[in-house]
Amino acid sequence: MRTIAEIENEIIDDFALFDTWEEKYQYIIEIGQKLKPLAAEFKTDDNKIKGCQSSVWLTASENNGILEFSADSDSVFVKGEIALLMEVLSNQSPEAIVNAELGFIDQIGLRSHMAQTRANGLAAMIKQMKLYAVGFQHKNV
Amino acid sequence: MRTIAEIENEIIDDFALFDTWEEKYQYIIEIGQKLKPLAAEFKTDDNKIKGCQSSVWLTASENNGILEFSADSDSVFVKGEIALLMEVLSNQSPEAIVNAELGFIDQIGLRSHMAQTRANGLAAMIKQMKLYAVGFQHKNV
Amino acid sequence: MELTSVKSTFDVTAIRKDFPVLSEMPYGKPLVYFDNAATSQKPQVVIDALVNYYSHYNANVHRGVHFLSQKASDAFDVVREKVRGFINASTEREIIFVRGTTEGVNLVAATYGRKNIQKGDTILVSAMEHHSNIVPWQMLCEEKGARLNVIPMNENGELVLDSLEDLLNDNCKFVAVSHTANSLGTINPIKEIIAKAHSKNIPVLVDGAQAVAHDEVDVQDLDCDFFVFSAHKMLGPTGIGALYGKLSLLEEMPPYHGGGEMIKSVSFKGTTWNEVPYKFEAGTPNIADVIAMGAAIDYWNSFDRAAAHQQEIDLLNYCTSKLADIPSVRIIGTAKHKAAVISFIVDKANAMDVGMFLDTKGIAVRTGQHCAEPVMDWFGIPGTIRASFMFYNTMEEVDYFIEQIKKAIQLLAV
Amino acid sequence: MELTSVKSTFDVTAIRKDFPVLSEMPYGKPLVYFDNAATSQKPQVVIDALVNYYSHYNANVHRGVHFLSQKASDAFDVVREKVRGFINASTEREIIFVRGTTEGVNLVAATYGRKNIQKGDTILVSAMEHHSNIVPWQMLCEEKGARLNVIPMNENGELVLDSLEDLLNDNCKFVAVSHTANSLGTINPIKEIIAKAHSKNIPVLVDGAQAVAHDEVDVQDLDCDFFVFSAHKMLGPTGIGALYGKLSLLEEMPPYHGGGEMIKSVSFKGTTWNEVPYKFEAGTPNIADVIAMGAAIDYWNSFDRAAAHQQEIDLLNYCTSKLADIPSVRIIGTAKHKAAVISFIVDKANAMDVGMFLDTKGIAVRTGQHCAEPVMDWFGIPGTIRASFMFYNTMEEVDYFIEQIKKAIQLLAV
Numbered sequence A, B: 001m002r003t004i005a006e007i008e009n010e011i012i013d014d015f016a017l018f019d020t021w022e023e024k025y026q027y028i029i030e031i032g033q034k035l036k037p038l039a040a041e042f043k044t045d046d047n048k049i050k051g052c053q054s055s056v057w058l059t060a061s062e063n064n065g066i067l068e069f070s071a072d073s074d075s076v077f078v079k080g081e082i083a084l085l086m087e088v089l090s091n092q093s094p095e096a097i098v099n100a101e102l103g104f105i106d107q108i109g110l111r112s113h114m115a116q117t118r119a120n121g122l123a124a125m126i127k128q129m130k131l132y133a134v135g136f137q138h139k140n141v
Numbered sequence C, D: 001m002e003l004t005s006v007k008s009t010f011d012v013t014a015i016r017k018d019f020p021v022l023s024e025m026p027y028g029k030p031l032v033y034f035d036n037a038a039t040s041q042k043p044q045v046v047i048d049a050l051v052n053y054y055s056h057y058n059a060n061v062h063r064g065v066h067f068l069s070q071k072a073s074d075a076f077d078v079v080r081e082k083v084r085g086f087i088n089a090s091t092e093r094e095i096i097f098v099r100g101t102t103e104g105v106n107l108v109a110a111t112y113g114r115k116n117i118q119k120g121d122t123i124l125v126s127a128m129e130h131h132s133n134i135v136p137w138q139m140l141c142e143e144k145g146a147r148l149n150v151i152p153m154n155e156n157g158e159l160v161l162d163s164l165e166d167l168l169n170d171n172c173k174f175v176a177v178s179h180t181a182n183s184l185g186t187i188n189p190i191k192e193i194i195a196k197a198h199s200k201n202i203p204v205l206v207d208g209a210q211a212v213a214h215d216e217v218d219v220q221d222l223d224c225d226f227f228v229f230s231a232h233k234m235l236g237p238t239g240i241g242a243l244y245g246k247l248s249l250l251e252e253m254p255p256y257h258g259g260g261e262m263i264k265s266v267s268f269k270g271t272t273w274n275e276v277p278y279k280f281e282a283g284t285p286n287i288a289d290v291i292a293m294g295a296a297i298d299y300w301n302s303f304d305r306a307a308a309h310q311q312e313i314d315l316l317n318y319c320t321s322k323l324a325d326i327p328s329v330r331i332i333g334t335a336k337h338k339a340a341v342i343s344f345i346v347d348k349a350n351a352m353d354v355g356m357f358l359d360t361k362g363i364a365v366r367t368g369q370h371c372a373e374p375v376m377d378w379f380g381i382p383g384t385i386r387a388s389f390m391f392y393n394t395m396e397e398v399d400y401f402i403e404q405i406k407k408a409i410q411l412l413a414v
């Protein structure tokens, strides 16, 4: 299993191929379009992070101490963002997720674009993913 | 009897001798220092135009259709201002006072200095003098 | 109907030179600034007014006997007359400086509203108000036990006045309505609304935030009781705006904030208020921005406003017809009388995604609810993409915008 | 005691070059700006921040997906952290942008005050407050049927705390007191006042308008509940300032203005509030001035504040001793702990006349009541002449000032 840091580095390398925000945007859209849709049963208000410009549904399941996230959004770009986060945080232990610093977000040079909506920016999604991890951590104690 | 316009012109000529605000200030102070003090009996609240930085007492008397003003202030500068106004408006008929346009104030180049305290600037004093004139006008009707 | 890109007689190329931001190159691409309803760009003269003030005569105003203070006071005071002229108030005493539209509405709610609205009363707003002309009234209703009523609108985004007589019933004590709706572009028949309200002796506040930058406003002709706007939407700086109120109303209103300038005399036993408008302006005013707002008004008076307005109408019509040709685009807000604001959605594409795509091309639009959530709810949509024009925009910019919208649809609406 | 004009180690000549106004020549005479307590001058970097914003990235903040809006939002948001650092709040969420001190005090009165003050309660202020920290509380008392109490002062202009225990009785629900008095220069023992009030669970608002530009403020060390100041007195622009509030208090306070930004969701059925601090910031903020206020804080952090402070103390001591040598001068405000503010009167001369005389010589002082009428009443005087210094003032300026005061006395005190 690759560590969070390893995956982050791969993503940083991927993004290093792009010079412009235009290319990065299109790449994130592509990732978003590939994310498989969340089953309707999970698109509940409980799973919703409601923002100003788009909604995100996020859920997590655990298998042998390893967490897996599923998510969807009405914005393809946000789906791309969350797909990136899931690439890093899915299939990790709750501990690793809780402790992840996620420096890659700064390094791929998208912070300002990704943080643009206060309520459902990356921060809110990361917070929710970490809350899930904390929840499963306690469950295991 | 000189007309208001004639007196205004004389004052404009006087001030034309001065180039600087410093000289004009000192001249107004001189005029103020020469104004004879108002008798204590007239320094009543009724006669007071209360301002933010100084107070003015102003009273008027009439003799044969001719008005005479008396005034005082705790500021020598304001006394100088009012002495200038009295030079122009004292010893005139109520009609002439009511109709006076007092263009000299703009022309002696002191408008901004003289208007600096909103409440008891020149405007308030002129207004009060004209109110006296209106009062005596009606009395004579 | 197909319009072609027509050259207006208005000299847009010359006027664009007055606005430094317009030569910015985000991501190396020429800026196409279509977010004017959010805030307008500023001409150099407005920036110069700020620099000049801070570099040469910065001082606190009023009561100061020294040179800088008098120069600052003179420059500050003269703006009240400029604002009066800009909206044709009858005296400059009817002009109160506020932070912007939002503060203006709140000031009226906190003074006129608190004094006059009582339990059981209703306040009437319209279905297309900006949050700033809804929430202050909701808060007042909540405090007083009053109720908010709403003038409905139709599917074109036009107010439906059939029920107005009913809504203006004996309980109705105040009307607050926008001159031009920021989310839809609709220009409302406020003169008619005001006349009807006045026939029942109900005062009317007009939210002029979007109107002042596009139409010449005459508050005496409108006969509105209050009118509010923000300088930042009409070429002026952020942080300043004006509230107009009829003098007779202002005189009877209790003061707003307590502090310096708004008092006549203060003692621990009791305090008396200064005259209108100072009664409503406590504390050191936003001196520099007031002066810069004056420079913005001077700028408005320096060119042909009718021609500038025509340029905006041309942009609106041209862009509307071009968008109408794109099958997956749906324009939200198709009122007969519209300002140069086009809100639209794209089938199967999220508004923010489209906005971000346009951003990568150097085009600035706004996406989302535009602080008018009830409007979005009415149309049953989460938000729109909004392109809003100013006279300094060009037909060529519209062409480029349309081209990029088509690309966005290819990429996103799949 | 006779001090001679001493050269400070602080490089005043270099620092003066940062302030363009200081090279002005009113009436052809070098400007001597001693009206810093009214408003400070601005360094070039603050002016540049405004020009830069309006010329290169002016846009409305938040929710905007485009380049300019994001650049503006980033520049805007980062200032909250700068302000936090400037007064050492524990989190930037405790910082609310307001127009200035006056609005800050009024905001607290309108939210915390309206919610918590009731009939029969008392609010405690001090005898040397600025009108902005008296009138909002008088208005609140009037509305609620509460009473204003006053911490008395002695003939030096120092608060007398003997009666504080009594004043902080069970009825007392709020204390509002200035850190530094603008009319007298007194630095109040607010840490002691706060501790005593807290021992009775009474919250304290500190008016920091005069303090922030002179002392380093640490709101956590003071343990005050609210702290307000204006940017324009601390090298920043007009029209902006900050209110600090302890997070736990802010969370429980009702909102202030209604409008955009302060809401989470709006519908005609009901509206929910955004989080602190946004709950208190309705409408388009004063974006440019917030950014410029950040530039002012950066400037404060760019030089040796202790040395700057020492320069002010030197100016204060030197000027005080020189004035004390003039028989007809009486200094009003002779507290042990003083900021660089000297209020004085001249026997037989009206303060405004003296101020105008100094003005003819290029010297800017303030005269009058300094928005502190109760202080003037206490001393039984109509007003004072006030010279207030900033670190960019020089001993030579003081010498010239003293010389001109002597001339004024010759002319006026006859």
Ligand SMILES: Cc1ncc(COP(=O)(O)O)c(C=O)c1O
Pocket (backbone or CB within 6 Å): C260, C282, C283, C284, C285, D037, D038, D100, D101, D102, D103, D130, D132, D133, D178, D180, D181, D182, D207, D209, D210, D230, D371
């Ligand atoms: C001690 C004090 N409090 C409050 C104020 C009011 O500040 P502002 O006018 O910037 O709101 C001032 C400024 O005059 C002051 O010196």
Ligand SMILES: Cc1ncc(COP(=O)(O)O)c(C=O)c1O
Pocket (backbone or CB within 6 Å): C037, C038, C100, C101, C102, C103, C130, C132, C133, C178, C180, C181, C182, C207, C209, C210, C230, C232, C371, D260, D282, D283, D284, D285
């Ligand atoms: C119609 C309308 N009303 C009110 C406002 C609020 O203006 P401000 O944010 O400048 O206070 C706006 C601006 O967004 C608007 O468009």
